[in-house]
Amino acid sequence: MPCLVDTRSKISHGDELITSVPDKKDSLCQQDDQSQGGDTSTSSGPDLPEDIWCLVHSLMPLCDSAHSACVSRTFLRSWRCHPKLIFTEETLGLKQTEARDFTSRVNQILKNHSDTGVKILKFVIDDHNNVNTCHLNSWLQKAVTPGIEKITLFLPWRSREEYNFPCSILLDGRGNSIWYLDLTNCAFRPMVGFDCLRSLTKLRLYGVCITGDELGRLISNCFALEELQVWCCMELICLTIPFWLQRLSCLTVSECDMLRVIESTAPNLTTLDFFGEPVQLVLRESSKVKDLKVGYSYKPNAVSYAITKLPSIAPHLQTLAIYSSSEKVNTPMVADKFLAIKHLNIHLGEDDDDAVTPTYDYLSLASFLDACPVLESFTLSVDQSDMQHDSVFGDPSLALRQILPHKHERLKKVQIIGFCSAKSMVELTCDILKNATSLESLTLDCIYGAGTGAISDSVRCGPSRSGKCWIRSRAMILEAHKAVGAIKRYILERVPPAVKLNVGGPCSRCQAMDVMLP
Incomplete structure (x- = not known):
């Protein structure tokens, strides 16, 4: 994990106190709890169970979590199943002039993280970060594991036709715990029989290349879906909301220029926001709007x-x-x-x-x-x-x-x-x-x-x-x-x-x- 600031200051808690660690930029603190380097000494601090310290660690911002993992064996163990992985230039401590370091830093972080425990995963990748598709696929493959709840993927506009979100990572039960999915500027092509996302309550698609049939596959089993937002999805011609989405209450459709028809039979749809070219609006059983x-x-x-x-x-x-x-x-x-x-x-x-x-x-x-x-x-x-x-x-x-x-x-x-x-x-x-x-x-x-x-x-x-x-x-x-x-x-x-x-x-x-x- 990159030590992004000077970590020579003392950090004390109930496990131990480490007073000296390397301050080399991008050092990863790769040592396990038996072989961690540096001069260490223990200090009597609050005598709290390790799971409490893990909870404290999970509530820290990503940068602070990384720093503390560099100087604490307890926090290092906690880091390996840290529930929040939010990768932005800000959380990675990067300036725009260091954008080329985005890939290396994410690689280093995920290398030290186990394949379990991730609840929130967020990537905000700007055009100047120049992230390779293969790297992004490998990051998602590693981080999207059973139990994950929120996924946010923000890519530059040019990626909307260049990058296909790997739908396969949501199979085998890995997508059934997700309740929030937010995709920006990519293609999403779920295959026939796509059966996941059963816990999804909020879906936001912005600049996503997806057809009406593909969107139908995506939401076909989202029985818990409550809010659907579709923005600038230029391949949509007909948007059909099925009646079995019993919990869907809020629908937003904006600037989908090719869209011609919105048809909904969702019985509890109460809020509808539409902006764009005129369309045929058919609400049928959704007269509760x-x-x-x-x-x-x-x-x-x-x-x-x-x-x-x-x-x-x-x-x-x-x-x-x-x-x-x-x-x-x-x-x-x-x-x-x-x-x-x-x-x-x-x-x-x-x-x-x-x-x-x-x-x-x-x-x-x-x-x-x-x-x-x-x-x-x-x-x-x-x-x-x-x-x-x-x-x-x-x-x-x-x-x-x-x-x-x-x-x-x-x-x-x-x-x-x-x-x-x-x-x-x-x-x-x-x-x-x-x-x-x-x-x-x-x-x-x-x-x-x-x-x-x-x-x-x-x-x-x-x-x-x-x-x-x-x-x-x-x-x-x-x-x-x-x-x-x-x-x-x-x-x-x-x-x-x-x-x-x-x-x-x-x-x-x-x-x-x-x-x-x-």
């Missing part, structure tokens, strides 16, 4: 899709978050209702290259509120990076529009982050104030991205190292000033006495218009 986040990478009109399609797909939703890069059409009125939604979050125009169209009518979002009869909280976030709209100050002869009478009887909390002087946004706010008869608080934050409800300068807009405000453009400051003016002129007098109004304008550093901005 209560929390849904949906966002499209490039396609517009996610809000319109949600209000027209989701009531029948997920009728029991209680929390819905929609992320739309842009809305090209106004939100339509619909007959179907979200009968259970209590919390609605809509994020518009977060893609700087495709902001909300200037013709989008924010007042049309009132139809979404109408479709949620038990709604209690509503948050609207609008990116102001390329704000274009018809200002409420544009034509003073045009009165604010009002839509047909309707009530949001249970709506208590409303936040608009990125509130602007768009006439239709002012109209939406006035409509909420008029029809939300149970409203308790209204937050209008004129700075997008400052944080939900973070109104104070110290929280929402702290200075950077350069002394400049973080706001991205002078136009953003100008719009924030106009938005504050719109609040004072059109909204303030409409706020009922029982409603708490919170207004977030430009921070104190932005109040002076000559503030320096990039």
Whole structure:
């Protein structure tokens, strides 16, 4: 085991005290407890059983565990079945200039470790570490033994098609104790009849080359699976979640560009997060889904899709978050209702290259509120990076529009982050104030991205190292000033006495218009 720091300092415990060991870099402390070198002397310390010292040793960070094994026979014996093997540049004491030493140090560590006792195994290998595939296979073969519980493998992006995870190491009972598996940037090709991972409760695949059939084999016997995350898996076309995954409650699918269908019959799926290209979503028996986040990478009109399609797909939703890069059409009125939604979050125009169209009518979002009869909280976030709209100050002869009478009887909390002087946004706010008869608080934050409800300068807009405000453009400051003016002129007098109004304008550093901005 590498002695990564000067180990001449004394370490004392109930076994013995070693006062002198070699401080040569990368010395391995390979001696067994009968032949360990150095001048040693015993010292009376706490008289604790060896298994207690082994427990203490297992709780140390890897680097400290290695150091203590270099100077203590008890800890050296403990090291040989150390339960946590976490190999990163930090735990190995490596700097980027020493990246070539990654392989040699891992080899040295595993050479002194027995083939038993590993509970947690983690490899974080960066591109500059230049680890050979054969070495990685041998490390996994040695460390993945019966009783292992957590495996994390993080490889550089180039490895996603170059490295095939050796599925065979999970056979013969070695994979049945694993409850956490996290793979990044590799290929995973389970063979037909792959029957392991029966204890797996959390599976995370990021940048993994795996087809829908192969993923089906992987999870076919994961009866304990509770959480599945699939990110940037470009070979997935159809993702099918079988009904026998009785415990699966959380599914995340993000940026799988070739994916066309997500079909689930898992009966207890309650949380679904989806981000990427539009797909066909078939939930069937998974109608218990209560929390849904949906966002499209490039396609517009996610809000319109949600209000027209989701009531029948997920009728029991209680929390819905929609992320739309842009809305090209106004939100339509619909007959179907979200009968259970209590919390609605809509994020518009977060893609700087495709902001909300200037013709989008924010007042049309009132139809979404109408479709949620038990709604209690509503948050609207609008990116102001390329704000274009018809200002409420544009034509003073045009009165604010009002839509047909309707009530949001249970709506208590409303936040608009990125509130602007768009006439239709002012109209939406006035409509909420008029029809939300149970409203308790209204937050209008004129700075997008400052944080939900973070109104104070110290929280929402702290200075950077350069002394400049973080706001991205002078136009953003100008719009924030106009938005504050719109609040004072059109909204303030409409706020009922029982409603708490919170207004977030430009921070104190932005109040002076000559503030320096990039």
